Amino acid sequence: MFQYAAGRRAALSCGVPLGIDLTAMDRYRKRSYGLDQFTLAPDAQPVDGDAFSKGKGVVRLWRKLRNQYRDRKETGFAFDPEILNLRPPVRLVGYWQSEKYFSDVSHVIRADFQLARPMTGRRLQILHEIKSCESISVHVRRGDYVSVPKNAEIFGTCSSSWYERAVSIACEGVSSPVFFVFSDDLHWATENLVLPGRAVWVERSDDGRDAEDLHLMSACGSHVIANSSFSWWGAWLDHRGESRVVAPARWFLSNELDARDLIPDRWIRI
Structure with missing residues (x-):
């Protein structure tokens, strides 16, 4: 959720779509992807990590596009203000666990994290x-x-x-x-x-x-x-x-x- 929120704010500030790269989820055994429980941004496009091992056409295209991005890796847990001024194309790699990465669009983040289906x-x-x-x-x-x-x-x-x-x-x-x-x-x-x-x-x-x-x-x-x-x-x-x-x-x-x-x-x- 922190990763999504930081990426969402970066995408909003640049006026570009947000992509959700789920490659690592294919190797992560402790938990499964859960952001699909939320409404999220209309243009946020997740890619299923399992698909990366299956060689599907959309995945090959994603790999090609991803190679055009530069990685911006987190160097520590402290807030890095330079993240607020990133220009695309860029891929955020890290946890980004601070409200400061998205506090100026908090209303958008809360809207994105509304439940996709009602409680029962x-x-x-x-x-x-x-x-x-x-x-x-x-x-x-x-x-x-x-x-x-x-x-x-x-x-x-x-x-x-x-x-x-x-x-x-x-x-x-x-x-x-x-x-x-x-x-x-x-x-x-x-x-x-x-x-x-x-x-x-x-x-x-x-x-x-x-x-x-x-x-x-x-x-x-x-x-x-x-x-x-x-x-x-x-x-x-x-x-x-x-x-x-x-x-x-x-x-x-x-x-x-x-x-x-x-x-x-x-x-x-x-």
Whole structure:
């Protein structure tokens, strides 16, 4: 989503179409491409990574066109203002994890990230409940941050004491908070989170519609996010200026990564 947003802004500023190169997705086994859950830009043209190994005509044409582009590679996590002045043809290679790459077209990005199809079933019921109470989203990111030693050294996780502090800030001025908890480890969340109000535990599903969970988060009145791009976007998609977002002051456990531009200045960092 960060990659799309940065590329979309660059394409808009130059008045050219945005291409989505999915070559790397053919080699990426952890997750599958999911931007097709959103409406996206009308002229955004994704290319299926699987097709690259099949020699289809459109793919051969894409390869030919791609060779005409120059790569602009990300050199670090800190915001690079030169990206705002790129001229085509160019291919962005990196993560581009900062709102500063697209803040001046935020309304366009939020429109592009509307759901391509409406919510149904349990999620729709949760959405109605969120809108009927003083809702606060809480996201707990664990998974491979815990199970993979290398990731644990780089990212780390937010502790139960951190969540207690963050939740207390998110609750300020809220008389009857209801907490909607999203996590890839609900067992840990239910055992370790102390929440001063009723909790709704939103179970993660592998149905390929996780973008709907982002929109459930964004519908909440305030947000407690983990050091996770998933909950970052859940909070950012909430366009209401009065919404409170509480985020970790330290995004990476590793000191080698500079995340100073990752959290918007208007968010509360602890």
